[in-house]
Amino acid sequence: MKKIRLNKKQQYWLLQIVGWLSIVFVETINYTFFIVRQFVWEYVFQFCLLAVSGLVASHLYKTLFIKPTTFEKSLSKIWGKALLDTFFITLIMVCTFFIPYIFYSPEFFSTTDFLIQFFGQMMNIARYVVVWIIIYYLYHILDRNRIISQQKLIVENLAKTSELELLKSQLNPHFLFNALNSIKALVLIDAEKAREAIIKLSELLRFTLNYEKTPLIRLSDEIDEVVKYLELEKIRFGDRLDVHIDLQEETLDAKVPPAMILTFAENAIKHGITQLPDGGIIEIKSTANSHSLKVEVCNTGELNENETKGIGLKNSSRRLQTLFGEKAELLLKAKSPNKVSVSIIYPLKYSNHE
Template identity: 40%
Template structure:
């Protein structure tokens, strides 16, 4: 298969063809227009203008001018434009003189006289055209460099984001499962039947966690199934000291949220609320839609202590929310006037 023409050569051919056709049009509007001379001038223009610009392009690539910053680049291309203008002038005057000398029988002007009359206008035209060519060439490379840099930065940001999320998940899961294992340990001798049930629940929790490890988001229904298993596990330890009230809007069952986000707060409520009170208490879980957002609130009896607001679970949850939703999610933990603590997560509805 033939290798397709590169963008560079397409631009070279199209650009200089357009310029040459413009000069042909000017000749057609004028007098003594000849189709044969127009064709000769057209192909002559393509040859004599592509050669010096292509040579300049190879020189630029060899010395990596296209990688320079604007200031050092300008220092190099300004004199280069004038040099290309001189080359343009010399080639154009030579080409035009030879064609006239060969095809116009009554043309007898000397080359020196012809060049002296035409050099200034031709040089100005050459500088103008070469400036356009050089600027277009380097602007293209600058745009490509910016696009490449943007893509690379985006790719690195995604890699860093995924790595950080994996790191946070690795911190979070052991924290959750080790607590559950301690609960089972306490039940082994006291209530073997409940211990077996607890092992089944933990097995389900482990299976869910392993299969959903690569899931960036999970449904509210899946998160609540995990929470229900976890709460059943914890109720074996706290018995009547742990009561729950769960209110989830049915239309949100398929809505997507961050895995282990609500579960982390439920675990936190038990650890710092229920476990610290002899009488225990009730944990209220509510998930509802607020405009274009999902609001999840977890309320439990107790006081808000510094170690709770700055614990590993809360820190991880906050970072994961920011990473996943790019600042569009919020988390708030506050102590209420009725001796309760209210945790609120607000995430975009997806």
């Protein structure tokens, strides 16, 4: 058997009709068995009029005066408005109830009985309006909390995913094994250089473990870590690795995402230098104009199509756009038949982080 599923609008109208018609049933039972102790059609007609006026008044009031932004405020403001809404909806219904008297008994409005009946009806009808307000407001408050919880879960999942991707973009474990093996061999040849290499390796590891705590660092600080990494790799590659760093002086204090250039340098070693029997060259350049900063890492080698689809590249691109906006770019291309270039370009003026 196929289940019938109602959308939110259909659910709303179903609850509206059933809810207000239940007043007719409850009041008819109350008057028939406990107040007047007999069935009177006139009372049923009045209860039907009350239900119709309640349905129309509550819907119009909801449409005109209860906006979705109401439920984005604090709970005290939400329930304060709920109290006012109860009063005004009740007032509209009571005024509707007394409209017929304008035509067949206008003098009734100048009597004391009118005031007694008016406030009596206010108290009586307010009972039902309060129920409507509580149900309607609670539904939206709970729905709002559900949306916030879902958004929180999405953000937490994105954070975990980003954290995993950042961990993936940290130094390759193979580098650590190679560096330690190189240092072990260096100990037998030059103990002083081996000691310096151990210091550089420890400083580099400390940097890669702590860099996510700071969204941006100075370019000069980032390059210091890149130099340590490349010097450690040079122990392994020797003359097969040649490094050229050319930084425009005006760019040294510019802010860059930590470990991003370090990741590019590692990729240059992994996908470029290690694939070439004769080794190659790694070049790091930085330039700036009045509007933007460009940092480029070039290495000897050929561009592999898989590199353009890697997680690390997508993660770096997302980091750039998160920090510097949509104008930030990450470009990976073959600069010549035997040279690959990756560059980041982003505006020097931005508002995401200072």
